[in-house]
Amino acid sequence: MARKTATPRFTVPTLDAEVGAEVAGILQLRLHALNDLALTLKHVHWNVVGPHFIGVHEMIDPQVDVVRAFVDEIAERIATLGSPVKGTPGTLVAERTWSDYSIGRADTIAHLGALDMVYRGVVSGHREAADATEESDPVTNDMLIGHLHQLELFHWFIRAHLENSSGVLVTAGDKTEKAAAADGASIS
Numbered sequence: 001m002a003r004k005t006a007t008p009r010f011t012v013p014t015l016d017a018e019v020g021a022e023v024a025g026i027l028q029l030r031l032h033a034l035n036d037l038a039l040t041l042k043h044v045h046w047n048v049v050g051p052h053f054i055g056v057h058e059m060i061d062p063q064v065d066v067v068r069a070f071v072d073e074i075a076e077r078i079a080t081l082g083s084p085v086k087g088t089p090g091t092l093v094a095e096r097t098w099s100d101y102s103i104g105r106a107d108t109i110a111h112l113g114a115l116d117m118v119y120r121g122v123v124s125g126h127r128e129a130a131d132a133t134e135e136s137d138p139v140t141n142d143m144l145i146g147h148l149h150q151l152e153l154f155h156w157f158i159r160a161h162l163e164n165s166s167g168v169l170v171t172a173g174d175k176t177e178k179a180a181a182a183d184g185a186s187i188s
Contacts (some may be wrong), residue, residue, distance in 0.1 A: 008082030015137060017082065023137045024083035026129050030144070031074045031085070032092045033122050038067045040101045040118055050107040052161075063154045070147050077140060103181050112161045113170070113184020114177040119155035126151060162187070 011020030045060040075085045086095070098121060103114045130144040162170050162184055170187050174180040 006083075011082040012080060012139070015081075019136050020081040021083060023133055023140050024078045024081045026132055027074050027078050027081075027140065028083075028086060029095070029097070030126060030129050031071060031078065031087065032096050033098075033125050034067050034071045034074065035087070035092055036096060036098075037118065037122050038064050038071060040115075041067065043101060044103075044111045044115060047103075047105045048108050048111050049105060050109070052108040056108040056112065056161075059157060063157075066150050066154075070150075073143060073147075077143060081140075102178060106181065107185055109161060109187060110181040110185040112158050113174075113180040113182070115158045116155070116162055116169075116171045116184070117174065117177040117180045119151065119158055123148065123151050123155055 007017050007021045008024070009017070011017045015023075041060050041064045045057055045064070048056050048060075075087060078085045101114070101118065103111055106114075126144055126148050130141055130148065133141040133144065159169060159171075164170070164187070170183045171180040174183055
């Protein structure tokens with residue numbers, strides 16, 4: 001899950017420097033995921049078309065703002081733990097464990113289907129990071145759990161467009177964002 005980072009010369013009081021480095025490594029991957037999510041959300045904001053354009057277009061920007069604040073919070077926690085923050089685009093691309101968002105200009109529901117997959121990945125990764133820091137660093141764990149509250153809420157906003165009145169999510173069995181985009185587009 002996390003890449004090993006060099007042991008810092010210092011970390012927060014009562015936390016071993018090696019544990020601080022391990023937590024910083026976990027957070028670095030979350031930083032990449034959230035930077036990627038913010039860029040992907042802006043991409044959708046600019047490329048969404050169709051009858052539900054304005055609702056989705058306006059729903060996305062507040063999500064971007066919150067995610068960008070999470071990025072800053074995580075970066076500052078990494079620095080607080082005594083590790084360097086890697087925030088360049090090249091590092092994000094080199095270290096990420098997922099593929100680039102592949103949907104260009106598309107109908108709102110197709111983008112929402114693809115975003116369902118994106119949010120599944122981000123929320124799952126954040127939950128894994130929260131689990132991994134529960135015992136070792138309760139401050140980081142608390143931060144990640146706070147992020148999960150908002151990320152899961154945003155995911156619900158996306159999924160509400162993809163659910164029928166019987167509660168069936170059209171993207172439920174999908175494994176790729178292209179499949180989810182196609183299934184989402186099938187309900188428009």
